[in-house]
Each structure stands twice: as structure tokens, then as C-alpha cells.
Amino acid sequence: MVPARKSRRLDCEANVNATVNGERRTLPEGTTLHELLRALDLPPTGIAIAVNEQVVRRASFSSHTLADGDAVEIIRAVAGG
């Protein structure tokens, strides 16, 4: 869902449509990866992110803004062989 803090200003702001782990999300324009993680209640550690099949370094989470049509993948380590 849209981060609540910003969604109140939706009327005067444009939105972007992105997919996050295959799910469609509508986000306020200018949403950074850091803000997306907070909105999803995800910690910034123990995960890694790719946008449009390019890895985004952790250090860039707070500067990387999402654009319309972006495909975001947020991953973690799970049990496997």
C-alpha cells in the first residue's frame, strides 16, 4: 500500500505504479527505496534489492527513487541446498 504519511497529499502529487515482488503498488512520486522498505515494514538489513533487474547497493537506498513502471525485487536468504 501507499505510505500513509504521504498518501494524504495525493491530490497535489503524481503517483507512480510499480511492481514489488510481482505485486502492483501505487506509490507517491519520489518514493525512495528506503521509504518503500519503511512502508512495507521491512528492515534495511537482511535483504537485497534489484530494480529493473539491476542490483541497487544498500548505500543508495535513500537516494534511489522509484519511477513509473519499475519492477522491484526484494530478496532474502532462505533455507536451501
Place this chain on the structure above:
Amino acid sequence: MNDTPLRIGSYELPSRLIVGTGKYPSHEVMQRAHEASGTSMVTVAIRRISLDDPSGKTLLDYLDRTKYTILPNTAGCRTAKEAVLTAQLARELLETDLIKLEVIGDAETLYPDTVETLAAARELVRDGFTVLPYIVDDPTACRQLEEIGCAAVMPLGAPIGSGLGICNPYSIAIIKERASIPVVVDAGVGTASDAAIAMELGVDAVLMNTGIAAAQDPVMMAHAMRLAVQGGRMAYLAGRMGKKLYASASSPMTDLIGSTK
């Protein structure tokens, strides 16, 4: 035991048993099994995080990275492109250049797709990864992966999770004889004797998951695998006796009681 430690790329591994983290009845059993196995390297998979239930401990909370080197895999990938992105995400997540490259060509047999595996290996080596590809027990494919610059080759003993053992020991032996990078038998080991057989063929290590995790007592099986890998390795280094068709008595055949002179 007089043996050199296993080196894969720039990594030195005291144990020749690499184990997985999948299919254990609980994280606690997994931790005890890892301990009992004596392993120094464990594998993990990379998946999307659940957006519905993001909280709670993750697998990494149950892996002591001071004891174990983490080997992320690209399990589930079906194309080189997917595998390369998965490896790059794993590198960012785990701060490691190690990758167990796995590109699956068939959903039922889980046999690797050799063409895609070679393509992904080329790209990952170029990108600076230490690449350990899971591959068919094919000496040609293994040679090509070595030429590309992989740090090891990991031919299967049998299909993943099958527990069928080392189905084609002759091709594994040929792969080992011709490789100048470490050979790790990956997949197929079902019980201790399978691990010993693999090591007696001279391979450098064995990687297993289900063989331990799906045992009735995974912790005891982990210990059994540790001993089997050590036993098989020692037998290989010791050099086995030659096989003979006829008997050769171990006791003297002279001065038998009741014999006439």
C-alpha cells in the same frame, strides 16, 4: 591424517563436507546437524521476501558466520539471466563473491541446463565471482566450466534429493582425473556409504542437503556423513588394494596341522 586442506578459489575449507540448510524439521535441528557434520561451508537459497509477513527471524540468524562460510545458490533459476541476477543479489545481501551456480533445465529431474549454466558461468566469472557450478556428470561440460574460469566443478552423483547414491562412478572418476580445479560431488548422496564412495573416487569434497536433513535423525546422520567423508578421503589417500578375481589367503598355507611332509 596427512592431508592438505581443501582450497576453492581463495577459500580454504578445513572440512570436505559442504551441507545445505533446507528441509530440516527445525532451525534448531539444523544447527545441531551443522555442528555434528563438522562442516565449514553451508549453502543458502535466495528468494523474494514475503510482503505479507515480513517480520521475524531469518535463516541468517541461525547461521554462525564465524564458523561457516556461506555459499548462496541460484537454485530455481531456469535461465542464465535469472541466475546472474540472483548471484548479484546474493553478493549484495551476503557480501560474498561465492556462488553455487545452478540453472535447472527440467522441473521433474532437476537436471542442470548445461547451455545456460555455461553462459551464466562465463558472465559471473567476468563479474568477479568465485563460481561453483552444479552440472551433469559430463567430463566435457566440466572441462568447459574449468576453461571458463570456475573455481570448482560440482557434478551430480544422482538427481537432487533422490538419495540414489553415486550412479555413475566412472564418469565422476574421469572428471576428477582430468580436472585441475576441485571436484565436488553435489546431489545424490543418500547415506554414509554414498559419501564414502564419492570420496574414495578421489573427489575433493561432497555437498549434500537432503541426505542429512531427511534422515530420521538428521543430527546423527550428519555425524555419520562426517565420518564417511573422512573415511572415504583417508581410503583414497591410503590407496586401496588391487581387486582380484580369486582368493588370496591372509594366513600362511604352510605348516598346517595334520599335514604330511
